Each structure stands twice: as C-alpha cells, then as structure tokens.
Amino acid sequence: MAGGMLTKQADFLTAKYLNDVNDAVLGGAVVSVPSGAPSPQVSQTQPGDRIVLDDITALALSDTAIGTLYGGIYMYAQYKTTTAAAVRGAIAFFKQADVGTAYIVYGDAQPATATPSFVAGIFISAPTANNYCWIQIAGVASVLFDSAVTATTVGDMVSAKVSASVASTADNGATVTQETVVCLLGVSIQTVSTSTISQVALIRSPFGRI
Numbered sequence: 001m002a003g004g005m006l007t008k009q010a011d012f013l014t015a016k017y018l019n020d021v022n023d024a025v026l027g028g029a030v031v032s033v034p035s036g037a038p039s040p041q042v043s044q045t046q047p048g049d050r051i052v053l054d055d056i057t058a059l060a061l062s063d064t065a066i067g068t069l070y071g072g073i074y075m076y077a078q079y080k081t082t083t084a085a086a087v088r089g090a091i092a093f094f095k096q097a098d099v100g101t102a103y104i105v106y107g108d109a110q111p112a113t114a115t116p117s118f119v120a121g122i123f124i125s126a127p128t129a130n131n132y133c134w135i136q137i138a139g140v141a142s143v144l145f146d147s148a149v150t151a152t153t154v155g156d157m158v159s160a161k162v163s164a165s166v167a168s169t170a171d172n173g174a175t176v177t178q179e180t181v182v183c184l185l186g187v188s189i190q191t192v193s194t195s196t197i198s199q200v201a202l203i204r205s206p207f208g209r210i
Helices: 055-060 178-182
Strands: 050-053 072-080 091-093 104-106 119-123 132-144 157-160 170-172 184-188 197-202
Touching (some): 050 055, 072 119, 091 104, 157 178
Parallel strands (some): 072 104
Antiparallel strands (some): 050 072, 072 132, 091 119, 119 132, 132 197, 157 170, 157 184, 184 197
8 A cells, every 4th residue: 555644744745736736747756866877756745645734824725716725634646537537626536446555536436326435535626637636635625516406505414416327526415314424525614506616514534544
C-alpha cells in the first residue's frame, strides 16, 4: 500500500491553489540528479497524505475561479475513471479491490448506484483521468446535488444518491433506510437546490479510509 501521513500541516504543492493540483506525475516533482546518474522519482506528497486546514488557510489555497475551499481535511489521491468524469462537488468513491493497496478514487458510484456506499470524499476540482489531486474528506464541503432531491430543507441528512442510474451526486432529506445510512455524507447547511452545489458539513465517520 502506498505510504501516507494521517495529517500534516506543511505540504509540497505543485500549484498555487489546492484545487488547481492536477499532477500527471505522482507528487508532481522529480528530484534532479547529476548527469549519468539514475533519476528515480522522489515525491514529497504521497497518495493518502492528508492536510488539515482552517478556514483562513483554505481560502488562501482556493482558486476562487473554480470554487472556495473551507476548513477541513483534504487527502491526496489518484483519480481514475471508467464512465463518470470527476467534477467539482461530485462524490469520489473507492473500489473494494483498492482498500489496503492504493489510494485511488473514481467518479463512478461504488460498489453500485443502488448502494453507493464506498465514499472516499468530495472532488474539489475536475482532475484529468489517471492524474493525482486533492479531495475533501471532512469539514464544510461544496457538494453537488442531484437533479431530483427528496427535500431542500437546511439541516437534513445528506447522502449519496441511491438510484438505478445516478453516478456521483447527493440527495438531501432521503428517507432513512439501511442504504441511505451507509451512504451518509453529512448535514446540509444551506438550502439545497437541484443540480447545484451547496455547502454540507461532512460528518461521515469514518469518512474515506485510513
């Protein structure tokens, strides 16, 4: 399994803003060596590394043309796609096969759209397939809601949309069932609008995986 620190306050960033990181190379950095010597990649950031940001620091690391980041925990991961492309606010999922072996996330619901419970976090940008990026796993997050939500009320339970076809959007105020509980994301802290990003306090515990 790729190494990683649970939390660290200082980190090497390949872009000025956290939500601009879209590394084609792991960690985005290769250490220069003398001519003729082997040049192995040395990354200062490993998949699974997490940073804790307060609101001020998160704002300072926000490319606001993409979106504003809020205080919370962010994790570095590789993004892969099969069908659903990652977009800001969509849910990042992990596959069962990757647990214990790699920090890889997908835009496709896992293990299925009918039970999208393998939640890893929330995409803060739209990374390129196979590149490395940061996702949010705790705190106040900007979450994309489905085109049909159960309710729009502030303070309702937010869960991954349980559907036969929806890939990676959220529902608000869904009826509490075994499926919606295991798909829990958090609590809405803004009035929810369909097909729109709204703020959610992520309270899933544990959120993602160690």
